[in-house]
Amino acid sequence: MIVRNLKEAEQSERKIVSEGWDSTRLLLKGDNMGFSFHITTIFEGAELHLHYKNHLESVYCISGEGSVEDLADxxxxxxxxxxxxILDKHDKHILRATKEMKMACVFNPPLHGKEVHDETGAYALEAEPVSGD
Structure with a gap:
């Protein structure tokens, strides 16, 4: 059984901070569950151009307000x-936060831990893992 505390994880290398967002990675590839689980904050006013070419993602809004634009249509x-x-087709999209949003995110395949978006808005398939707990 794996048990982690969000407040503790936020004070560790499991919290990744980037432009317009931060993400606390509670479950990662090294946990051998076949997916990763994160609590991500999208900062108010952020506009993120994203395209997860290597991952599928589901995103559930816990708090805040914003929009997601499907760039296909x-x-x-x-x-x-x-x-x-749910980004079930590696959808190119723009995520905008009009009020800070707290999101629960699931990635398949799982993230290693230290990923940040590249110039195309994607995460690399292989990245540096978070070490230990």
Whole structure:
């Protein structure tokens, strides 16, 4: 059994901070579950151009407000608590936060731990792992 505390993880190398967001990676590839689980904060005013070429992702909004734009057809979907969006086709999208958003995110294949977005808005398939707990 694996048990982790979000507040403790936020004070460790499991918390990754980047431009417009931070992500606390609670479950990673090294945990051997076949997916990773993160609590991510999208800062108010952020506009993130993303394209997870190497991963599928599901994102559930816990708090805050914003939108996700599907770049394939230009559809903009409002994001608020209780909304989930699923990037099942490696969808190019823009995530915007009008109020700081707290999101629960699941990635398949799992992240190693220290990934940040590259110039295309993707995470590398192989990256430096978070060491230990």
């Amino acid at each position: 230009g559809t903009v979907h409002p994001i608020e608590p209780g909304v989930i969006y």
